[in-house]
Amino acid sequence: MDPDPTTPPDDVLRAGVIGVGWAGRQHIAAYDAMPGVELAVIAGLEEAERTELAARHGVERDVARWEDLLETEGLDVVSIAVPTFLHARIALAAFERGLHVLCEKPIARTVEEATEMVAAARAAERVLDVAFNHRRRGDIQALKAVIDAGRLGDPYYAKAWWLRRSGIPTLGSWFTRADLAGGGPLLDIGVHVLDYSLFLLGHPAITAVTAATYDLLGTSGFGSDPDSGKTGATDAATFDVEDLATVFMRLRGGGTLSVEASWAAHRTDQDEFGITLYGTEGGAELIVRDMEPSGSLRIFTDDAGVPAETRLTAPPGRGHRAVVESFVETVRSGDHDDADGAGAAELARVVDACYRSATEQREIRLDP
Numbered sequence: 001m002d003p004d005p006t007t008p009p010d011d012v013l014r015a016g017v018i019g020v021g022w023a024g025r026q027h028i029a030a031y032d033a034m035p036g037v038e039l040a041v042i043a044g045l046e047e048a049e050r051t052e053l054a055a056r057h058g059v060e061r062d063v064a065r066w067e068d069l070l071e072t073e074g075l076d077v078v079s080i081a082v083p084t085f086l087h088a089r090i091a092l093a094a095f096e097r098g099l100h101v102l103c104e105k106p107i108a109r110t111v112e113e114a115t116e117m118v119a120a121a122r123a124a125e126r127v128l129d130v131a132f133n134h135r136r137r138g139d140i141q142a143l144k145a146v147i148d149a150g151r152l153g154d155p156y157y158a159k160a161w162w163l164r165r166s167g168i169p170t171l172g173s174w175f176t177r178a179d180l181a182g183g184g185p186l187l188d189i190g191v192h193v194l195d196y197s198l199f200l201l202g203h204p205a206i207t208a209v210t211a212a213t214y215d216l217l218g219t220s221g222f223g224s225d226p227d228s229g230k231t232g233a234t235d236a237a238t239f240d241v242e243d244l245a246t247v248f249m250r251l252r253g254g255g256t257l258s259v260e261a262s263w264a265a266h267r268t269d270q271d272e273f274g275i276t277l278y279g280t281e282g283g284a285e286l287i288v289r290d291m292e293p294s295g296s297l298r299i300f301t302d303d304a305g306v307p308a309e310t311r312l313t314a315p316p317g318r319g320h321r322a323v324v325e326s327f328v329e330t331v332r333s334g335d336h337d338d339a340d341g342a343g344a345a346e347l348a349r350v351v352d353a354c355y356r357s358a359t360e361q362r363e364i365r366l367d368p
C-alpha cells in the first residue's frame with residue numbers, strides 16, 4: 001500500500017522559527033519549501049503578522065514568546081531571527097533542550113556571548129550555524145569560482161563595502177541601541193562584507209585591525225530608513241552606535257583588506273555593497289546596487305600587453321533558501337564536528353577588535 005501522503009515519515013525534521021520580521025520570514029519560507037521538513041511552530045510578538053504567516057504556511061502552532069516555542073513537543077531544529085541581544089539567551093536554552101540552532105547574523109552582540117554559544121553547542125553536541133546568506137549570492141559564488149580558477153593569480157589587496165545614505169534601520173528601534181544590538185553598521189551589514197570578503201580570499205587569518213567609527217549623522221537624527229519599520233521603534237530616537245565604520249586589516253601572508261560600512265553618509269542615495277580585488281594576474285570588481293539580484297561583475301586582466309575587461313552575468317543566488325538547506329543537510333548528516341559556530345565567533349572577535357581599535361585609536365593585533 002502507498003504511504004499516506006498526509007502522514008509525515010519518521011525522519012521528518014520538525015522546525016521552529018523565532019521572529020517574524022524580515023529575517024524570520026526568510027527562514028519560514030525556506031523551511032516551508034523544503035521536503036522532509038515540517039515547520040511546526042513560529043513565534044513573534046506581532047500577533048497579526050504571526051497568525052497570517054502561520055495560516056499562509058500551514059504552521060500548526062504559533063506563539064508570542066520564544067520561551068513557549070521551545071516547549072513545543074518533538075522539535076528538532078530552531079531558527080533564531082530576533083533582535084541580537086536575544087541570540088545567545090535563546091541559543092543556550094535551545095541547546096539545553098537538545099535542539100540544533102540556525103542563528104541570524106551577527107552571531108551575538110559580543111565575542112563573549114559568541115564564545116559561550118560555541119561552547120554550549122559543543123557540550124550539547126548540536127549544530128550551531130549562522131545565516132551568512134550574502135556569500136550564497138550567485139555573483140559572489142561566480143567571483144569565487146574565478147578566483148579559485150586562478151584568473152586573478154594571488155589576490156593581495158581587497159576593498160569591500162556596504163554603504164547607505166539613509167539606511168538606519170529605524171532610529172529608536174533596537175538596532176540603534178548598543179545594549180540591544182551590540183553595534184551599528186559594522187556589526188549589522190559590515191559582518192556580511194567581512195564574511196564574503198574572507199570567503200573570497202580563502203579565509204586568511206586577520207593579524208591586525210585599525211578602525212575608526214563615527215556617529216555624527218545618526219546622533220543628529222539624520223539617516224533613518226522610513227521603510228524599514230523595525231520593531232520597538234520609539235520617538236525617543238536613541239542612537240548610541242556608529243553610523244559609519246572604516247577598517248584596515250592586515251592578513252597573514254602580507255595581504256590587506258579594507259572594509260567600509262555605513263547606515264548614514266552624505267553620498268548617492270543608493271544602497272550599495274561590493275568588493276574590488278587586486279591580484280598578481282588580474283583584478284575584479286563586483287558592485288550590487290539597491291539589492292539587485294545579480295550585481296555588476298567585471299574581471300580585469302592583461303592580454304599580451306592590452307588591458308582586457310570581461311563582464312560576467314551571474315545567475316541570482318538562493319539566499320536564505322541555500323542557508324537553511326545547508327543547515328538541515330548538516331543536521332541530517334550527523335557530522336557536526338565543524339558545525340559549532342566557531343567561524344561566526346571568529347568574525348565577532350574581529351569586530352570586537354575593530355570597536356576597540358576605534359575607541360583606543362590604535363592598531364589592535366589579533367595574532368593567536
Ligand SMILES: NC(=O)c1ccc[n+]([C@@H]2O[C@H](COP(=O)([O-])OP(=O)(O)OC[C@H]3O[C@@H](n4cnc5c(N)ncnc54)[C@H](O)[C@@H]3O)[C@@H](O)[C@H]2O)c1
Nearest residue numbers: 019020021022023044045046065066081082084104105231
Ligand atoms: N541575514 C540577513 O541578511 C539579515 C537581514 C535582516 C536582519 N537580520 C538579522 O535578523 C535578526 C532580526 O532582524 P529583523 O530585521 O528581522 O528584526 P525585526 O525587528 O524586524 O524583527 C524581530 C522579530 O523578533 C521578534 N521578537 C522580539 N522579541 C521576541 C520575544 N521575546 N519572543 C519572540 N519573538 C520576539 C519580534 O516580534 C519580531 O518579529 C537580527 O539579528 C538581524 O541582524 C539578518
